[in-house]
Amino acid sequence: MSDILEITKPSAWVGCLGCYNSGSLNGAWVDGLEAGDISKAVKLRIGEPAIYGDNCPVCIKCGSDEFWVFDHEGFGGLISGECSPSEAQERAELLASVEEGEREAFTAWLATGGSQDLEEFRDSYLGEFDTYTALAEYFIEAGALDIPDYIRPYFDYEAYGRDLSYDFTEHGSHYFRSN
Numbered sequence: 001m002s003d004i005l006e007i008t009k010p011s012a013w014v015g016c017l018g019c020y021n022s023g024s025l026n027g028a029w030v031d032g033l034e035a036g037d038i039s040k041a042v043k044l045r046i047g048e049p050a051i052y053g054d055n056c057p058v059c060i061k062c063g064s065d066e067f068w069v070f071d072h073e074g075f076g077g078l079i080s081g082e083c084s085p086s087e088a089q090e091r092a093e094l095l096a097s098v099e100e101g102e103r104e105a106f107t108a109w110l111a112t113g114g115s116q117d118l119e120e121f122r123d124s125y126l127g128e129f130d131t132y133t134a135l136a137e138y139f140i141e142a143g144a145l146d147i148p149d150y151i152r153p154y155f156d157y158e159a160y161g162r163d164l165s166y167d168f169t170e171h172g173s174h175y176f177r178s179n
Contacts, residue, residue, distance in 0.1 A: 008074035010092040014038065014085050018064025025070075026061055032074065032092030035085045038067045076107035078116075108174035126168065126175040132161030135168065135175055 012035040015027025030037075038057045058065045069088045072079050078091040094116060098106045102121075105128070109121045129135045136157045140147060147155055169176045 010074040010088075010095055011072065012069045012085065012088040012092075013071040014067055014088075015070050016059040016062060016064050017066035017068045018059055018062040020068070020070065022062060024061070026059065027067075027070065032072070032088055033096060034089065035069060035092065036089035038085060076103065077110060078107070104172070105174045108171040109176055111171045112169045112176060114176065121176075124176040126177065128173050129170075129175055130173060132165045132168075132170070133158045134161075135164055136161035139164070 010032030011029050012032050013027055013029050014035055015025060019026040057067070059067075067085055069079075069083050069085055072083075072088060075088075075091055076095065078095065079088060095103065098118065102125075105125055106118075106121055109125065110116065114121060114124065126135065127138070129138065139145070140152070140155065140157070140160070167178055169178050
């Protein structure tokens with residue numbers, strides 16, 4: 001079983017920070033791709049927001065204009081803890097830009113400390129292997145070392161895999177070139 005977080009549709013619980021600091025929970029779950037639209041979250045749970053200035057929503061319960069993401073799910077480890085609604089939306093947009101078949105590997109990449117740059121992820125990703133020994137076997141089969149067939153039974157794949165572990169990173173059976 002993989003220790004990578006399952007990615008479902010990203011959603012964020014956006015609430016009024018003023019109410020929270022006063023001991024009340026007023027907010028709503030919203031689609032992560034729309035978390036930055038505070039007016040939508042406020043309308044769902046708190047009620048029609050009062051608007052002032054440049055369409056800045058204000059909580060009708062306490063008058064605060066500060067909103068925060070207090071909980072989230074489906075971000076695959078891109079967010080840890082609380083964050084701003086705009087940050088949640090940015091992370092959801094990043095996840096949406098990753099192809100469905102790459103999402104698990106991408107979250108593994110991030111767990112290894114990789115950047116959020118998709119091109120860097122794609123350049124670094126090698127594939128999914130059970131062990132470094134399996135990665136070594138893959139490299140030998142792909143021709144990384146020119147080893148005659150009659151010598152291959154004597155080749156120490158485990159030792160070669162151990163050597164590869166210095167130049168590659170693994171998380172949840174996903175292997176990446178180290179930077």
